[in-house]
Amino acid sequence: MDISKEKLEWIYTTMYRIRRFEETMLEQTLKGNSMGVAHTSDGQEAPPTGICAHLTDKDWIGSTHRGHGHCISKGLETDKMMAEVFGKATGQCGGKGGSMHISDFSKGMLGANGIVGASIPLAVGAALTAKLKGIENESVGVSFFGDGASSQGVLHEAMNLASVWKLPVIFACENNGYAEATPSWYAVSAEDIASRAEGYGMPGVVVDGMDVFAVYDAAGEAIARARAGEGPTFIEMKTYRYHGHFHADDTSKYRKPEEEEYYKNLDAIKHFERTVLKQKLMTEKKLKSIRDDIEKEMLHAVEFALSSPMPDISTLYDDVYVNYSNPIAGLR
Amino acid sequence: MTTSQTNPLGPGYEGVAGSEMRFRDIFRDTLRAEMNRDDDVFLMGEDISGGFDKDTKEPLDAWGGPFAATKGLVQEFGVERIRDAPISEAGFVGAAVGSALTGMRPVVDLMYFDFVTVAFDQLLSNAAKSRYMFGGQTKVPLTLFARSGAGTGHAAQHSESFYSMLAHIPGLKVVVPSDPYSVKGLLAAAIRDDDPVFLVNDKKLINLTGFVPDEDYVIELGKGRYMRRGADVTLVGMSYTSVVCQKAAEQLAEIGIDAEVIDMMSLSPFDEDILIESVAKTNNVVIVDEDTPRASMASEFAAVIADKAFDHLDAPVKRVTSPHSPVPYNSALEQEFMPQPADVVGTVKNLLGRE
Numbered sequence: 177m178d179i180s181k182e183k184l185e186w187i188y189t190t191m192y193r194i195r196r197f198e199e200t201m202l203e204q205t206l207k208g209n210s211m212g213v214a215h216t217s218d219g220q221e222a223p224p225t226g227i228c229a230h231l232t233d234k235d236w237i238g239s240t241h242r243g244h245g246h247c248i249s250k251g252l253e254t255d256k257m258m259a260e261v262f263g264k265a266t267g268q269c270g271g272k273g274g275s276m277h278i279s280d281f282s283k284g285m286l287g288a289n290g291i292v293g294a295s296i297p298l299a300v301g302a303a304l305t306a307k308l309k310g311i312e313n314e315s316v317g318v319s320f321f322g323d324g325a326s327s328q329g330v331l332h333e334a335m336n337l338a339s340v341w342k343l344p345v346i347f348a349c350e351n352n353g354y355a356e357a358t359p360s361w362y363a364v365s366a367e368d369i370a371s372r373a374e375g376y377g378m379p380g381v382v383v384d385g386m387d388v389f390a391v392y393d394a395a396g397e398a399i400a401r402a403r404a405g406e407g408p409t410f411i412e413m414k415t416y417r418y419h420g421h422f423h424a425d426d427t428s429k430y431r432k433p434e435e436e437e438y439y440k441n442l443d444a445i446k447h448f449e450r451t452v453l454k455q456k457l458m459t460e461k462k463l464k465s466i467r468d469d470i471e472k473e474m475l476h477a478v479e480f481a482l483s484s485p486m487p488d489i490s491t492l493y494d495d496v497y498v499n500y501s502n503p504i505a506g507l508r
Numbered sequence: 509m510t511t512s513q514t515n516p517l518g519p520g521y522e523g524v525a526g527s528e529m530r531f532r533d534i535f536r537d538t539l540r541a542e543m544n545r546d547d548d549v550f551l552m553g554e555d556i557s558g559g560f561d562k563d564t565k566e567p568l569d570a571w572g573g574p575f576a577a578t579k580g581l582v583q584e585f586g587v588e589r590i591r592d593a594p595i596s597e598a599g600f601v602g603a604a605v606g607s608a609l610t611g612m613r614p615v616v617d618l619m620y621f622d623f624v625t626v627a628f629d630q631l632l633s634n635a636a637k638s639r640y641m642f643g644g645q646t647k648v649p650l651t652l653f654a655r656s657g658a659g660t661g662h663a664a665q666h667s668e669s670f671y672s673m674l675a676h677i678p679g680l681k682v683v684v685p686s687d688p689y690s691v692k693g694l695l696a697a698a699i700r701d702d703d704p705v706f707l708v709n710d711k712k713l714i715n716l717t718g719f720v721p722d723e724d725y726v727i728e729l730g731k732g733r734y735m736r737r738g739a740d741v742t743l744v745g746m747s748y749t750s751v752v753c754q755k756a757a758e759q760l761a762e763i764g765i766d767a768e769v770i771d772m773m774s775l776s777p778f779d780e781d782i783l784i785e786s787v788a789k790t791n792n793v794v795i796v797d798e799d800t801p802r803a804s805m806a807s808e809f810a811a812v813i814a815d816k817a818f819d820h821l822d823a824p825v826k827r828v829t830s831p832h833s834p835v836p837y838n839s840a841l842e843q844e845f846m847p848q849p850a851d852v853v854g855t856v857k858n859l860l861g862r863e
């Protein structure tokens with residue numbers, strides 16, 4: 177396998193961090209410590225990890241309502257992410273965005289997004305910036321979106337744009353089989369969403385989204401193409417979300433236990449462990465020490481979020497504009 | 509079944525047969541009644557079937573539709589008339605307009621009010637303008653509904669109350685129920701109306717209960733109503749702020765201020781007469797709106813009052829609105845964002861020079 181030892185460790189750390197962040201966040205949300213709606217992405221660790229393994233802070237990603245995995249893969253700190261979910265002043269957006277809007281512009285993360293499909297053209301725009309500045313080789317744009325989002329017109333417009341302008345974009349479709357309770361076999365008219373790429377003049381590939389090595393390889397090729405100025409690629413990753421659509425959703429109302437079992441057997445983290453142990457690329461001791469570190473990190477994140485202060489009420493009026501001459505505060 | 513002793517419908521409604529119902533239940537019952545009444549009425553929206561069984565292809569109704577607003581309807585009417593749509597708001601709202609232009613009476617569930625912007629072109633350029641620009645040849649009997657409002661931790665992109673943007677559009681009608689009674693009458697009226705009507709439903713109302721008469725009735729589009737009679741000041745509410753105004757009126761009563769509360773119910777067309785009539789009596793008015801203040805309904809009502817009831821005013825027209833900002837996530841900030849009864853009480857006290 178042609179992945180460095182450091183990269184393998186990074187991949188494992190990142191996937192395990194996503195898994196444990198989501199589980200911890202969900203537990204905290206059900207305890208009432210979050211201030212609002214939260215969508216978990218455990219089960220879907222491989223797509224963002226395998227893709228972002230090829231990126232640096234100069235590359236940009238656009239994310240979705242299910243964005244924690246994207247954030248973590250792009251290097252955001254779990255302390256500040258948890259604090260944001262808890263609505264605290266120390267959160268990534270000062271408590272004003274919440275789970276659905278975590279972002280970090282210093283890390284090339286264009287923000288989780290609550291409008292399905294809305295972030296797709298943002299990554300195209302980031303790629304346009306790179307092209308205009310002549311830095312395609314070091315700054316590509318990756319749009320993460322779901323099977324449900326693939327029905328939005330904006331995806332199709334963005335794909336055509338990216339192709340016409342030959343932009344360094346990766347359309348990263350995380351097909352987890354469902355949009356809310358609606359199965360993709362009902363709502364998507366193509367067997368493989370990636371087949372749509374052909375109509376927009378770009379390569380489209382389907383990969384096993386429970387296998388981080390497969391994602392890593394496909395993404396490596398696509399990103400190399402983008403960096404070389406050869407334009408966009410569409411990657412569809414077939415994956416599965418372990419929990420409900422949002423924190424209070426009961427999947428038993430629309431998914432069969434056999435189906436959930438099937439995907440849990442394909443678990444991306446387990447698959448990674450089996451592979452690296454079998455090929456003697458990492459030791460069980462190393463894997464365990466990574467897991468132990470993450471457990472500590474999660475305890476710290478919760479502690480940090482719980483003990484952080486609430487935002488000052490006056491921040492309600494901050495940052496509506498850079499500059500605006502009327503009072504914002506309303507008419508009371 | 510109970511009969512009302514006192515109810516928000518006011519004098520004349522005592523003894524009317526009806527029952528105490530949740531907003532969401534009467535909403536669904538009204539949809540059902542309208543679908544039974546007219547075979548051309550059908551519903552479309554995302555997740556409205558709540559998933560499908562992989563083997564039988566039968567709808568599962570797992571969610572009962574967004575906000576459980578349509579629970580049971582897919583079993584009752586089938587997947588043709590309770591039509592599950594992919595996440596393609598521009599596409600299916602446009603298809604609804606096309607279907608309305610050709611003889612059907614579509615009803616669209618847009619889930620969160622914020623998502624209307626994805627379909628805005630179809631609403632503005634097609635639904636609202638077809639009748640006019642085609643010289644009256646056609647009509648668009650389309651109904652849309654969606655949930656608005658802050659207060660549930662949904663943050664900036666799922667909490668809008670920008671109904672003023674819709675009311676701004678000639679050709680489109682906009683209604684905002686504030687309780688179970690008004691949602692029954694307004695939803696029925698919207699579906700039976702031959703123009704496109706948008707019903708905006710604040711999330712904070714969904715689980716509230718109230719008295720609903722059993723009889724079939726519609727509330728005339730463009731009419732407001734008195735929720736409470738008073739002599740000292742008029743409080744004007746719409747959607748959830750009608751509830752805020754009633755709470756404020758109760759608090760004002762405790763300090764000897766007798767407030768009148770108007771619930772506008774319709775935003776376009778809207779009831780100018782009730783505003784003028786009430787202000788002519790109380791000589792003071794506070795308009796309460798969760799929408800942001802610039803170019804808002806609050807501003808529009810204030811302009812009408814300033815224009816047509818100026819001579820009756822003892823003091824400037826006051827507006828209590830959200831700040832000119834998106835909705836924040838943090839719950840304390842969110843509460844600060846929303847107009848609260850205390851804000852209304854404070855404004856009234858200032859207005860009347862009371863401390």
Ligand SMILES: Cc1ncc(C[n+]2csc(CCOP(=O)(O)OP(=O)(O)O)c2C)c(N)n1
Nearest residue numbers: 242290291292322323324325354355356623
């Ligand atoms: C424009 C818009 N329409 C509808 C919604 C409501 N909604 C939120 S997530 C979601 C399903 C998205 O499915 P998918 O794209 O497959 O992503 P997943 O949730 O599976 O990660 C829907 C319908 C929304 N947020 N924005």
Ligand SMILES: [Mg+2]
Nearest residue numbers: 322323354355
């Ligand atoms: Mg999905």
